[in-house]
Amino acid sequence: MQNSPLHHFDFRFVLLEGIHATAVETLATSGYSRVDARPGALTGDELLHAIADADFVGIRSRTRLTEEVLRHAPKLLGIGCFCIGTNQVDLEAAALLGIPVFNAPFSNTRSVAELVLAEIVMLMRGIPEKNALLHRGGWMKSASNSWEIRGKTLGIVGYGHIGTQVGVLAEHFGMKVVYHDIEAKLSLGNAHQLGSLDELLAASDVVSLHVPETPATRNMMDGTRLGAMKPGSFLINASRGTVVDIDALADALASGHLLGAAIDVFPAEPKSNDEPFVSPLLRFDNVILTPHIGGSTAEAQANIGREVAAKLARYANNGSTVSAVNFPEVSLPAHEGQCRVLHIHHNVPGMLARINDRISQAGLNIVAQYLQTTQHVGYVVIDVDAEARQVAFDELNAIDGTIRCRLIC
Numbered sequence: 001m002q003n004s005p006l007h008h009f010d011f012r013f014v015l016l017e018g019i020h021a022t023a024v025e026t027l028a029t030s031g032y033s034r035v036d037a038r039p040g041a042l043t044g045d046e047l048l049h050a051i052a053d054a055d056f057v058g059i060r061s062r063t064r065l066t067e068e069v070l071r072h073a074p075k076l077l078g079i080g081c082f083c084i085g086t087n088q089v090d091l092e093a094a095a096l097l098g099i100p101v102f103n104a105p106f107s108n109t110r111s112v113a114e115l116v117l118a119e120i121v122m123l124m125r126g127i128p129e130k131n132a133l134l135h136r137g138g139w140m141k142s143a144s145n146s147w148e149i150r151g152k153t154l155g156i157v158g159y160g161h162i163g164t165q166v167g168v169l170a171e172h173f174g175m176k177v178v179y180h181d182i183e184a185k186l187s188l189g190n191a192h193q194l195g196s197l198d199e200l201l202a203a204s205d206v207v208s209l210h211v212p213e214t215p216a217t218r219n220m221m222d223g224t225r226l227g228a229m230k231p232g233s234f235l236i237n238a239s240r241g242t243v244v245d246i247d248a249l250a251d252a253l254a255s256g257h258l259l260g261a262a263i264d265v266f267p268a269e270p271k272s273n274d275e276p277f278v279s280p281l282l283r284f285d286n287v288i289l290t291p292h293i294g295g296s297t298a299e300a301q302a303n304i305g306r307e308v309a310a311k312l313a314r315y316a317n318n319g320s321t322v323s324a325v326n327f328p329e330v331s332l333p334a335h336e337g338q339c340r341v342l343h344i345h346h347n348v349p350g351m352l353a354r355i356n357d358r359i360s361q362a363g364l365n366i367v368a369q370y371l372q373t374t375q376h377v378g379y380v381v382i383d384v385d386a387e388a389r390q391v392a393f394d395e396l397n398a399i400d401g402t403i404r405c406r407l408i409c
């Protein structure tokens with residue numbers, strides 16, 4: 001990793017995956033004009049080459065930033081996930097390399113919730129298969145397997161930002177809402193938290209998944225869990241593709257145990273719009289397939305562009321790490337008239353004493369000091385008078401255990 005007192009307005013931002021233009025506008029407003037914005041996701045050597053010289057990288061859900069990839073970007077100071085999910089980044093490796101990761105935890109949640117509501121109505125009316133048949137010239141005017149959603153039970157798995165909104169919207173349609181979450185949650189409206197996932201599966205006419213990708217949610221909906229759903233019920237997944245065993249879902253649809261599904265996310269997704277999509281679900285007319293567009297609305301993408309770009313710009317020119325998902329969070333005021341030294345270090349015993357010894361031995365006057373730690377990483381921010389900046393930087397940068405040191409004046 002390179003530690004340097006580079007002027008912060010020289011930073012280079014690389015934005016991949018067609019991040020909304022509001023990101024570039026927001027960075028420009030903050031004084032950053034060196035922005036390389038590209039349309040698609042990159043992999044392999046193309047990715048390494050694109051980010052080799054970047055100070056900041058912006059991605060969405062498709063770009064994998066593994067430890068190996070991060071090690072090929074020695075200047076990298078910060079990562080912006082212009083989406084909710086951050087599972088595509090090795091968060092721990094990033095933290096140990098001194099790289100905070102930011103995301104947009106709320107901006108696209110309403111878009112996902114609206115899509116899920118529409119899918120509940122479509123599935124329970126049998127619209128996907130009627131629509132497919134009609135496109136092939138078939139006419140299936142029938143009320144068989146066609147229901148109002150009023151009075152039916154929606155089971156929400158993962159009652160977070162999206163799950164709660166789905167619940168509220170579903171109640172407006174007259175649905176009964178039950179949910180399962182590993183945390184105790186405040187129930188909105190008349191929603192009712194159930195003690196276990198199995199209880200929820202047995203009670204629900206529609207199950208909608210809104211959990212993050214974690215080891216515990218991987219294949220959470222396997223053959224056994226799908227079998228535990230009510231006969232003739234429906235499954236919706238707009239969370240992460242790894243949460244559902246797709247082959248087991250295909251079996252449950254083929255046997256008629258499930259009457260339909262709406263799937264927006266897949267275990268393997270094409271890297272670009274030019275790659276073909278392959279799935280055992282292609283043969284089912286009663287499955288709504290969407291290409292991971294739950295959060296892809298104009299409103300959501302414009303808001304995400306602004307939100308994450310603002311977080312990156314704030315970290316670049318102020319050092320604030322508020323809402324970083326992998327890093328000690330420090331909220332910093334402006335530092336006009338002073339210089340700010342940002343010191344990221346391994347969180348080992350005695351580190352703060354070492355920092356303060358260095359500062360006092362150098363006779364530096366500290367105007368303000370901020371500290372926050374996580375299990376492995378510590379982040380100290382020190383404001384000093386402008387004339388002391390180089391000494392302060394050199395002293396802190398020389399401390400054993402330093403991961404990264406940066407000066408903002």
Ligand SMILES: NC(=O)c1ccc[n+]([C@@H]2O[C@H](COP(=O)([O-])OP(=O)(O)OC[C@H]3O[C@@H](n4cnc5c(N)ncnc54)[C@H](O)[C@@H]3O)[C@@H](O)[C@H]2O)c1
Nearest residue numbers: 084085158159160161162181182210211212238239294295
């Ligand atoms: N399809 C899309 O385009 C799209 C858009 C946005 C978000 N997402 C995905 O949707 C998911 C949910 O997003 P969110 O913003 O609501 O997240 P959130 O963090 O606000 O909520 C997730 C909830 O799941 C719960 N949870 C975690 N592990 C669980 C488990 N094993 N069992 C039950 N509950 C568990 C958490 O306690 C939390 O309440 C994420 O995976 C996110 O990446 C997809």
Ligand SMILES: O=C(O)[C@H](O)COP(=O)(O)O
Nearest residue numbers: 060061062083084085295
């Ligand atoms: O995590 C998210 O916010 C969603 O999965 C959307 O991802 P996207 O920005 O790649 O559409």
